Amino acid sequence: MLRAMGGDEAVPGEHLWPGLRPEEPLSRISLGLLTLARPERLAAVAPWCLPMLDDAAGQDGPEWPGLLRAARAEAALLRGDLPAAAELAAAALDETSLPSWGVLVGAPLACLLTTAVRTGRYEDAAAYLTMPVPPALLETPFGLRYLQARGQYQLAVNRPYAALSDFQTCGQLLRDRGDDGPRALPWRIDAAQALLRLRRRAEARALLEEQLDGLPGDDGRTLGRALRHLAAALEPHERPALLTDAVEALQSAGDRVELAHTLADLGGAYHATGDARRARPALRRAWRTARECQAEGLSRSLLPGLSATSQAQGAGALLGGDRAAELSAAEHRVGSLAAQGHSNRQIAHRLCITVSTVEQHLTQVYRKLRVKSRTDLPVFLEDDDGPDSGLARDDPSLCR
Known part of the structure; x- marks a missing residue:
C-alpha cells in the first residue's frame, strides 16, 4: 500500500482493496491512505473509498469509516470542493472519539481548519484550534498538515509573524527528519506568503525559487501556488506572464480554490498595469470560481475590483450590445x-x-x-x- 501511494506508478484502487481489510493494524492503513507527503495521490483515493466504507460498516471498531472519510475529505479539499471537505472531515471526527484517533486526528482537524479559513468562518477555525491534540502530533506528517493549517489561519486573521513561525517550524521538522525533498509538504510557499505580508520580498522570492528548483513535473498544484506567490514578489508589469502560467498549472491540477485566488491576482495585475479589458474577464472568472467553491471571503473581496473595471469599460459594452443580436x-x-x-x-x-x-x-x-x-x-x-x-x-x- 505504501509503495502504491508513494511510488511513481499509479495503482488502481480496486487492485489494492482486496489486500486490505478492516482488521488490519490502524497504523498500516492510515499511512497508506493519508500519507500527506504525496497529496496528489489523494485525488485517486476518493472513488474507491466508497466501496471500502460500505464494506467496513459491518466490521467491529469505528476506525475504518472515520479514516476513509478523512481521506475523502482531503481529496475534496485538494480539488477545491470546500463544502464536501468540511462535511466529510466533520463526519470522520464524529465516527471516532478524539482519544481514539491519536496522532491521526491532525488530518481531519487540519482539513476542517483549512475549509473554515477558506470559507471565511474564522470563529469556527478558532474553535477547532482549541480541540485537544496529542503531544506527539508534531512528530508525524499529520502534525505538519495541522501546523500548515494553523499558519494559514494566522495569516487570515492578520498575524503574519505567528504564521511565519508555524511555517518555519514545518520546515525545521522536515529537515530534522531528512525529509525536506521536492515532494514534501511545500512549507516554503506558505512561509513566502507570510514574508510577503511582512514586505520582505527578497526573502520570499528566495524561498519560492528554492521550492521551484527540482519540483516534479506532475505536481501542478505546487507549481501553480509557487508561481502565484512568486509573481507577487515581482514588479507589476512582470506578474501577468507568471500568473498566466500559474492559472494553467492549477487548471490541470483541478484545485479550484487556488485557481480562484490566482485568477484574482491575474485580474489585479492587469488592472495595475492599466489593462482593464483583460482585468475584468480574469476577475469575473475568479469571482465565479470562488462562488462555486463557497470561498465567500474571496468572492466578496472581488466585488470592488469588478465594479471598477465595469465602469472603465461601460461605453464599449453598450456599443457591443447593439451588435450582439447578429x-x-x-x-x-x-x-x-x-x-x-x-x-x-x-x-x-x-x-x-x-x-x-x-x-x-x-x-x-x-x-x-x-x-x-x-x-x-x-x-x-x-x-x-x-x-x-x-x-x-x-x-x-x-x-x-
Missing part, C-alpha cells in the same frame, strides 16, 4: 467563454467541439462585433454565456 447561439457561447479568458482549446473541450470550429466562430464574432481580438470583446459577453449555455459545460461525458 451573433448566432453558437457564436455567442464561444464568444462569452473567450471573453471570460478561456483559451481556444479550453472552449473546445467545454463545448465538445473542435479547436478549428472555435476559431471559425471567433472569426465571425470579431467581424460582427467589429473588434480585433478577444481582449477587445465587450463586457456584456462574459456576463452571460448565451442561449443554451449549460450544454456540455464541464461534463466531458457529453463529448463522447
Whole structure:
C-alpha cells in the first residue's frame, strides 16, 4: 500500500482493496491512505473509498469509516470542493472519539481548519484550534498538515509573524527528519506568503525559487501556488506572464480554490498595469470560481475590483450590445467563454467541439462585433454565456 501511494506508478484502487481489510493494524492503513507527503495521490483515493466504507460498516471498531472519510475529505479539499471537505472531515471526527484517533486526528482537524479559513468562518477555525491534540502530533506528517493549517489561519486573521513561525517550524521538522525533498509538504510557499505580508520580498522570492528548483513535473498544484506567490514578489508589469502560467498549472491540477485566488491576482495585475479589458474577464472568472467553491471571503473581496473595471469599460459594452443580436447561439457561447479568458482549446473541450470550429466562430464574432481580438470583446459577453449555455459545460461525458 505504501509503495502504491508513494511510488511513481499509479495503482488502481480496486487492485489494492482486496489486500486490505478492516482488521488490519490502524497504523498500516492510515499511512497508506493519508500519507500527506504525496497529496496528489489523494485525488485517486476518493472513488474507491466508497466501496471500502460500505464494506467496513459491518466490521467491529469505528476506525475504518472515520479514516476513509478523512481521506475523502482531503481529496475534496485538494480539488477545491470546500463544502464536501468540511462535511466529510466533520463526519470522520464524529465516527471516532478524539482519544481514539491519536496522532491521526491532525488530518481531519487540519482539513476542517483549512475549509473554515477558506470559507471565511474564522470563529469556527478558532474553535477547532482549541480541540485537544496529542503531544506527539508534531512528530508525524499529520502534525505538519495541522501546523500548515494553523499558519494559514494566522495569516487570515492578520498575524503574519505567528504564521511565519508555524511555517518555519514545518520546515525545521522536515529537515530534522531528512525529509525536506521536492515532494514534501511545500512549507516554503506558505512561509513566502507570510514574508510577503511582512514586505520582505527578497526573502520570499528566495524561498519560492528554492521550492521551484527540482519540483516534479506532475505536481501542478505546487507549481501553480509557487508561481502565484512568486509573481507577487515581482514588479507589476512582470506578474501577468507568471500568473498566466500559474492559472494553467492549477487548471490541470483541478484545485479550484487556488485557481480562484490566482485568477484574482491575474485580474489585479492587469488592472495595475492599466489593462482593464483583460482585468475584468480574469476577475469575473475568479469571482465565479470562488462562488462555486463557497470561498465567500474571496468572492466578496472581488466585488470592488469588478465594479471598477465595469465602469472603465461601460461605453464599449453598450456599443457591443447593439451588435450582439447578429451573433448566432453558437457564436455567442464561444464568444462569452473567450471573453471570460478561456483559451481556444479550453472552449473546445467545454463545448465538445473542435479547436478549428472555435476559431471559425471567433472569426465571425470579431467581424460582427467589429473588434480585433478577444481582449477587445465587450463586457456584456462574459456576463452571460448565451442561449443554451449549460450544454456540455464541464461534463466531458457529453463529448463522447
